[in-house]
Each structure stands twice: as structure tokens, then as C-alpha cells.
Amino acid sequence: MMAELAFLFGVTRKLLGGLPLTIELVTLSVATGALLAVAMALARSASRIAAVLVSFYVFVFRGSPLLLQMFFIYYGLGQFAAVRDSFAWPALRDPTFCAILSLALNTAAYTSEILRGGLASVPSGAIEAGRAVGMSRVMLLRRVVLPLAIRQALPAYSNELIAMVKSTSLASIVTLMEVSGIAYALVSETYRAIEVLSCAGAIYLVLIVLLTRGVWLVETWLSPAGSRA
Amino acid sequence: MAVASGEQGVTSGSATEAAKPVVIEAIGVEKKFGANKVLRGVSLAAREGEVVSIVGASGSGKSTLLRCFPLLEIPDAGDVAIAGEVLALVERGGRRLPRDIGQVQRVRSELGFVFQSFNLWPHRTVLGNVVEAPVHVQKRPRAECVAEAEALLEKVGLADKRDAWPAQLSGGQQQRAAIARALAMRPKALLFDEPTSALDPELVGEVLRVIRGLAEEGRTMLIVTHEMSFAAEVSTRAVFLDAGIVGEEGPPEQIFRHPQTDRCRAFVSRHLARG
């Protein structure tokens, strides 16, 4: 029994060694993805050609597996000598960069759809009232449209953040030693898959519970009682 | 029409009325939506202190006309002017657009617009709605705006609701908050777009009371409304819009009691009888 507990404790400690990398993957890709999504939302409203391109991008990235996208960026692009000779090659050869890039591109597609839904939900009367008091376009966006859109989109975005935490486990397939990568290595080393994977699962679960809690706090902070209707 | 208004003018002191400056003016405004010509050349002016009610059947273009003043709709032809300043429009790519959006935004901040559907910002408290534009558009000091907003909420009977959210208010309370929001701009003129049409009958009275109080203060107001007896009571002048043109214009006694045109008479008898 003691030996069993000691084993689980040791496994968990080793797995936690991958947590910083997991968190790094989540934060960098979510931040980049959010910026990309906002840029795409703006581009969508700016020009019709951009709108078509963005729609195609969203279609491709939402309609195919993340693993394939990661594979494409990590292996696929390196097929061409031109890419291998280019300035981007040191980055594209780096699995961490490729993992972050593909996670970011993936979440950007989903986030831009969430953002679009949020923007569509802003009542036209609230916008008109802003125009009627003489707000500029930028002020209207900052003071009326975005606060209302973000509040509406937050529950869906919270789900997307959870999905992103889980998706970082795919980085282990391109050799990264984040929590799942270490778990895989420990399974091959100890042959005790159930114990190792349960510990790894628990780490993700805690991470996601904390994240959900955090988003919930933001949500209640943004929409105080009674303003939800 | 000219005779009638002249007659009325004598009793209410036409000399001083005429001397007062025009605050808000439409000059030959035309507007069509698709093939539907809603406004077919409307000219209308309100001098300082005038309360002009605009009545007419639904679809006669009343609301569209009102929305043209702050350029929430852009007239296809004709102009609007606020305090003598014409809002410059230019033709660009087959569409008419403001020449200077900064001018439009400044002029909008000098008018108070009250919507049929209130249009309070759901993410701000009542007080937040009232101070939003003075603080962020007019860039006045926050403390001053809050003090003024509290006085305005007191005036519309919502002093105890300053920290409530719009969704927690009844329709009548929301509309009174929206009126306070419009007043907070220290507007040169107040524009009311059917302010009681979206309200349950028992809530209409509280909103009309507030508007009546504002009329008695001598504010310049344009009111689009279906409440004929109210319009007859508060306005200093009434305009009957008929299929996109001014059908008849004059003192309320004329429009609502002794219309000169057949169409106005038919409209008034139909509506006053019902109301």
C-alpha cells in the first residue's frame, strides 16, 4: 500500500514537471488565437474579399482534425526546399513553435465564430442610442458593442478555453514533453498505464476546474444581477 | 394655414416668437426606402421654446423625419440644420454621406433623442446610462455629470433607481431613464420618437407627465406621437404629415379642433374619437 502511494506520488511529481509547458502552450496559443480572431472579425466587416477568405479559413480549420493541422505545419511545410531555406525555418523546425502555431490557428477559427455570434447578439437599439448621442465608431465599439458582445460570447468562449487546455495534449505527438508527453513516456517505462494516466487526467481536471472557476468570476463581474436579460 | 397661424400668433405673442432663433430645421427633406418614397420634400422648423408635435397615420413618415435630424437616417435630398448649422452631406459613389462625421457626432451630442423602444444600454446601470455620454462624448468632469444625473433622475422620479439595471425596470421607468439620459446632454432640442407606443397603457401616464413637465419648462421639443389629446395639450404647434408631405400645419387648436384640410379632418376625427 505504501509502495503504491509512493509510486503514485512519484508519478504525479514527474507529471507536474510538464505543467509549465502545458500552461505555456495554452496561454500563448489562446492569446495569439484571440488576437487573430479579433483581426478576422474586423477584416470580415471591412471587405467582401476578406470576408470570403476568413469564411474559408474558418471552414477548413473547424472542419478538420487539429492533429492533421499540427501535422501539416510540423511536417507538411518542410517538404519544400524554399520553406527549408527561408528565414521561418528555424521556427517551423521547432516543435514548440509548431504546436503553439497550430493550436493558435485552430482556436482562432472557433473564436472568430464565437465572436461573430456575440457581435450579432448586440441589440441594434443599443448601437443606435450610441450613435444618437454622438459616439464615434471607435467609442461605440469600445463602450457599447464589445462589452455587450463579449458578455454574450463568454460562456461559449469558456468552453473553447477548456477545449484548448485539452488540445495541448496533442503537442505530445510532435514530441513535446508537456503533461501528456511525460505521461506517455512513463507508461512505456512502467507499463502501469491506468495509474499514470489517472494521475495525468487528474492534473488536467484540476486545471480545467480552476479555469472554469476563473471564467465564472469574470462572468459575474461583467454581468451583475439583473443585467442579464 | 398662414391665416390660421397668424391669428393664433397674436394671442401667444407672435412678435417675440418670431424673434426667437430657429433651433432645428428640415429643408425639403426626401427619403425613400427601396421603391417606397417615405418623405417627399418636408420642410419644418422649430424655434427656441417651441413644442412641435408631429402626427399622422402610420407610414406617413413621422419617425423617419425625426430620425433625419440627427442623421440616423440620411435624407436622399434636402438638408437638416441644427442651430443654424447645416449638416453637410456629399454624394459619394451614388450614396449621400456626411462630409464631416465629426460635425455629425458633435451635433448629435447637442440633441436629445428618445426612442420608442427606450434603447437603454443593458450593460450599464440607470446612472451609468445617464452619465455615459456627458462623460465620454462631451468629456465633462465625471463628478459634475454624476451630480447632474442624480438631479435629472430625481426629476423623472427615478432617484431610487440610480443603481438598478435597465432589465430590472418597467417599460415606463426605462423610458423615463431614457429621457433623463437625453436631458443629460444639455440638449438644444429634445426629439421624441413615439415615446409611449411601446408601453402598456397603464404606464403611458407616468411618461407623458414627465414630457409635459419638460414642455412647461420651455424646452424646444419635437414629438412624434399617437397620443392626440396629449399632443393637443402640450404642443405650441402641430404638424400633420400625410404620405410624406406636410398636409397641414398650425396651432394645436387648428389641427386638432378645426382642421382646414379634408385629410387632416378625417385623420383627426378618426383618432380623437378613438382616444
Next chain:
Amino acid sequence: MGNALRLVGFGPTGWGGTLLEGAAMTLALSVCAYLLGLAIGALCAWGRLSGGRAVRAMIDVYTTVLRGVPDLLVIYLFYFGGGQMIGAIAHLFGATGFFGLNGFMVGTIAIGLVTGAYQTEVLRGGYLAIPRGEIEAARAIGMGRLLMLRRIIAPRALRFALPGMGNVWQQVLKESALVSVTGLAELMRQVNVASGSTQLPFDFTIAGFALYLALTTVSGGVFMGVERRVAHGERMARKQRA
């Protein structure tokens, strides 16, 4: 480029057939996993709605855990852990060595369990969206529990749950790619193998994108068609009432 086309194509040296077989495997795996998830989801939704406190708590734990753990780990758990369990049993009978479950079974069970958690929420939401008056009306005309379930509750809940069910299907299709880690010859795995042996990963991932997009788009269209049909029936009914 001509060479690449030949390799991705259907000729004697082409991988086209292999990729299509992979796509068929992806589809078969997805359908099995989806059906398993649907069965689990329906059972859990029912338990969540009408079960006792202990049942509800257990279902909550299941949905929370399976929605909070990466699918890849769940797949590993059944791939390696399933072997571990079978191995333990085999050891009792004197057998030695490493045992593994077949990739298709691992994938079906793992993805079925994961999506069952999502499906539970979707179906529960569908039931809760039924206006209470409709159920009351069924009760008022003397419908029994089973009849009511069959004639009123199931069709109505399905109508509200359909969009969510469509989303879960898309999720299953995309997640099935993870089963490639078990070596199962589904689409992602075949893209991987073809890329490796031809040294043309770009061409084969593009082909992979095309096939996955075809799968998600066509099946998405099917779901939308069903949804429209259900909604259309309702519209017609509304018109007749008017």
C-alpha cells in the same frame, strides 16, 4: 508536381485507394463511437433527470471527468490500460507478455465514452427545452408514461437536441483522428504512413484536409437536412393552425 499527383491519385503506384479506405475506416469508427455515445448519453440523461441522488451524483462525476480530461489520454487509457487489465487476467492463467486491445475497439469505447458525456448534456437540454404545457397537455388527455415518452417527449426533445447532436457528430469525426495513435488504419494514420513512405507530407496532408472536409461537410449537410425537415414540419403545422 505531376509525380505528386500520381502518388496521391488512384494509379498502380498511387495512394488514393489507401486514403479512401482510411476515410471509410474513419467513418465506420465515427459511426460506432457516435452510436455508443448516443446510447450512453440517452441513458445518462434519463438518469440525470429522473434518477435518485446517488445516480445523479455519479452521472455528474462521469460527465465532469470525461469532459475535463484530454481525449488522447482516454484513448491511451484503453489502449495501454485495457491491455494492462487483460494482461493481469491473462497472468492469472499463466500467460505472459504485453496485451493490447484492437484499435477499432479502443477508439469506439474511448470516443464513445467521451462524447457520451457531451451527449448527456445535449439530450438533457433538449428535454428541458420542451414547454411544460405540452407535457401537461399529454397528461391531461390521459397518456401513459411510455406513450407520452414515445409520442411527445422523445420527438420534441430530439427536435431541440438536434443542433447539439450535430455538433457532437462533428466532434466525433475530428476526434477519431486521435485513434491513429493506436495504429488503426483510419484516415489520419494513412496520411501519416503515406507521408512517411513518399516523403511528400505536404501533398498528403492536403489530401487529408480535403477528405476530412468532405466528411464533415457532407455529414453536416445531412444533419442540417434533418433539422430543416423537423423545423419545416413545425412551420407547416403552425401555418395550418393560423
